[in-house]
Amino acid sequence: MDRTQKEQTVAALHAALADAGLVVVAHQSGMTVAEVTDLRRRMRDAGARFKVTKNRLARIALKGTQFENLDGLFKGPTVVAYSKDPVAAAKIATEYAKASEKFKILGGGLGNSVLDENGIKALASLPSLDELRARLVGMIQTPATRIAGVLQAPGGQVARVLAAYAKKDEAA
Structure with missing residues (x-):
């Protein structure tokens, strides 16, 4: 990925995160392309988005958003799920984490609040x-x-x- 592609990726992720109401950060290790595609489809059907990102680029994209304080979660093979609805991304991520050991929720953010794994699970139990x-x-x-x-x-x-x-x- 060259510099202009990185800048475009950071700008697109920054715009998406600035517009999001909820961000869920998770580890995905050993997931196949089919599994990632299935999770993306589930997220899209629920009105959420799912992105595999490089940690350094994700931290840069977080700057200037309400989720700036989540940069500590970006260590290892991380993915980001986000949605405007404060429940959609949490619900799908929690359901998928129960079914797959390859996907583990680390935490996330709702507004300016940082949530741990239990906070995301509590959000997932609320109605959409x-x-x-x-x-x-x-x-x-x-x-x-x-x-x-x-x-x-x-x-x-x-x-x-x-x-x-x-x-x-x-x-x-």
């Missing part, structure tokens, strides 16, 4: 932004459905009573 939105819509719709049911009940009861009287008159 989309799940929270779905719950909110469900809670908003439920009262409307109940009100409609309550309003229809008296009319239905009146109709049944009138139908019963009509049948009674026909029988008599």
Whole structure:
């Protein structure tokens, strides 16, 4: 990789990290290309990104972002997962770490806070932004459905009573 490619890589990673809400740093040792591709696909499907980086370049890219204090995590074969949603990258990384011994979460950052492995796992247990939105819509719709049911009940009861009287008159 020549100097201009390194500068472009650093600039792209810096822009991505500056826009991210959560960064997860992990070790990946011995992962095959197929495994890395699978993890990238899972991250992309969840709205997160995954990047294998050189530690020195990643530390340079962190400068000037809210995750500047994570530079101590970049030792060994590290990867970076990041997302705007504060749960998406943590959730996928935690699920993958449970399934694979080749992938180990080191820590990460949420805003200006540095999180250890347990902090990332705690974040992963929270519902995602989309799940929270779905719950909110469900809670908003439920009262409307109940009100409609309550309003229809008296009319239905009146109709049944009138139908019963009509049948009674026909029988008599």
